[in-house]
Amino acid sequence: MSSKSKKKPRKSFRPTAPPFIDYLKDILRRYPDGGQILKELIQNADDARATEVVFIHDERSYGTESLWTDELGEYQGPALYAYNNASFTDDDWQGIVTAGRSIKRNDPNKVGRFGIGFNSVYHITDVPCVFSSGHLGFMDPQEKIFGERNEDFLWSLDDAEDQEALMTMHDQFQPFRDIVSLVSKQEWSEIVTEDQRFDGTIFRFSLRNKKSDISDNLYDSNRVADLFDSFIADADLSLLFLKNVTSVSLIHINIHGTVNTRLEVKSSVLTDVVLESENELIIESSTRFKTITLSSGKNKETKWLVTTCTMKEGNVENLDSLAKKLSFFPQVDLAFPCGEKRDCSESRLSCFLPLPNNESNKTGLPVYVNACFGLTDNRRQIKWQEEDQKHDEHAVWNELLMKEVLP
Structure with a gap:
């Protein structure tokens, strides 16, 4: 050989x-x-x-x-x-x-x-x-x-x-x-x-x-x-945009087995007050009142006006293709606190649950904004189109939500 x-x-x-x-x-x-x-x-x-x-x-x-x-x-x-x-x-x-x-x-x-x-x-x-x-x-x-x-x-x-x-x-x-x-x-x-x-x-x-x-x-x-x-x-915001969970409790049991409830937060929707959208060709939306009740020794109740808006297919081409590719949902929710004066600097972004309370997640608007955002992998921040990630699809998606669906 x-x-x-x-x-x-x-x-x-x-x-x-x-x-x-x-x-x-x-x-x-x-x-x-x-x-x-x-x-x-x-x-x-x-x-x-x-x-x-x-x-x-x-x-x-x-x-x-x-x-x-x-x-x-x-x-x-x-x-x-x-x-x-x-x-x-x-x-x-x-x-x-x-x-x-x-x-x-x-x-x-x-x-x-x-x-x-x-x-x-x-x-x-x-x-x-x-x-x-x-x-x-x-x-x-x-x-x-x-x-x-x-x-x-x-x-x-x-x-x-x-x-x-x-x-x-x-x-x-x-x-x-x-x-x-x-x-x-x-x-x-x-x-x-x-x-x-x-x-x-x-x-x-x-x-x-x-x-x-x-x-x-x-x-x-x-x-x-x-x-x-x-x-x-963040308890008063935690149930604002969730789809199914309406009750979260925090319980402490000491070494002797004594049970103490530290907090219970519940949400309820007034189903008899629902405002449907008029512009049904472009968006589907509804508005309703939601009440969040916190119990921890004393009760605190806040009422919110919550609008849910979904962009219909065929109105924003790039949004439709990204929604399919990323398996995201072209929906934005807005929540306005009723009956109490809140500073615009308090309003935050949520991705179903509130994002961390830092400057990059403040809306500066009189409403709290929730959407199916593309987030950094540690769920701390929303991705935006910056110099080094102009073509990041999650960042492009977020811009479209803010420019097309939110208005």
């Missing part, structure tokens, strides 16, 4: 994805810790058509005798829970473990495809847990508890062996028993053995109390109180 016919082995040269832990760290570096995490969880609930969301800061620690594996003992301490009254679908179970590939991305009616979404909870916890519809699952991205045996930490309510574990491992599942009882008034045994289904969703985020491969960000009671405070600051 001639030397020319011998081929030396070629070196591999192809792009590869980073390990999942590195991917998570990168998200946490770019994505802010703080109240935005609660907003992401509210958005996911709104997407799932939930009407009620409850956040619970539970300072109790639970037993460590009857556990699925000893390594889970360190996650039996204080936790943040997020409950909503919608159930997981099969797509949801797939989507929550398919990082970076949002199943909502092509649905213009879904809010949750913006930003990094669920993965922001890793600021708080190393082991997120979820109980919904027919399953209870523990996620272990560090593979320290269950190793790589992925099947080991998803329990199914219609499986006899899993049912027995859910009923007999009292310490392991007591946190869920207690929260299920609080939010749904149902018995654990009834859900697990009779219904074999939980109509709702409970996330449990045990607070990180020591440094891990994911983050050295430690969470204690004060940090959760700060999370709640940052949400309370």
Whole structure:
């Protein structure tokens, strides 16, 4: 065989994805810790058509005798829970473990495809847990508890062996028993053995109390109180433009099990006052009164006049093509506060939930403006056409919304 016919082995040269832990760290570096995490969880609930969301800061620690594996003992301490009254679908179970590939991305009616979404909870916890519809699952991205045996930490309510574990491992599942009882008034045994289904969703985020491969960000009671405070600051705007969620509560449970509601915010629409648009060839719009009620010791009620306006297809060519390409919705909502004088400098932009209270998100108008904006990936700012991103499609879309739909 001639030397020319011998081929030396070629070196591999192809792009590869980073390990999942590195991917998570990168998200946490770019994505802010703080109240935005609660907003992401509210958005996911709104997407799932939930009407009620409850956040619970539970300072109790639970037993460590009857556990699925000893390594889970360190996650039996204080936790943040997020409950909503919608159930997981099969797509949801797939989507929550398919990082970076949002199943909502092509649905213009879904809010949750913006930003990094669920993965922001890793600021708080190393082991997120979820109980919904027919399953209870523990996620272990560090593979320290269950190793790589992925099947080991998803329990199914219609499986006899899993049912027995859910009923007999009292310490392991007591946190869920207690929260299920609080939010749904149902018995654990009834859900697990009779219904074999939980109509709702409970996330449990045990607070990180020591440094891990994911983050050295430690969470204690004060940090959760700060999370709640940052949400309370925007509470009167939080339900203004959501499609489904009409109630959000913040609850604190101390080490003795005493339950205290810090805040409850509710929205209601006066359905008997609806003004339809006259210019029906170009836009669809309606105007109605919306009332936001805050309860935290004393009640505060604000009334808003909210107009929703959607540009019909065929009126703005570039808007139509971008709407299809980006899976965005050509809609702008305006909210005017009634019965109280507010300075124009207070008015803010929202992308279904209020954007951070900084100068770039102020409208300078007497109305609050909401739209399906193209945002930076950390959901902090709206993209605009600047010198270095004149052709960014999200920025072009935002300009069209402001120039064509808003007027």
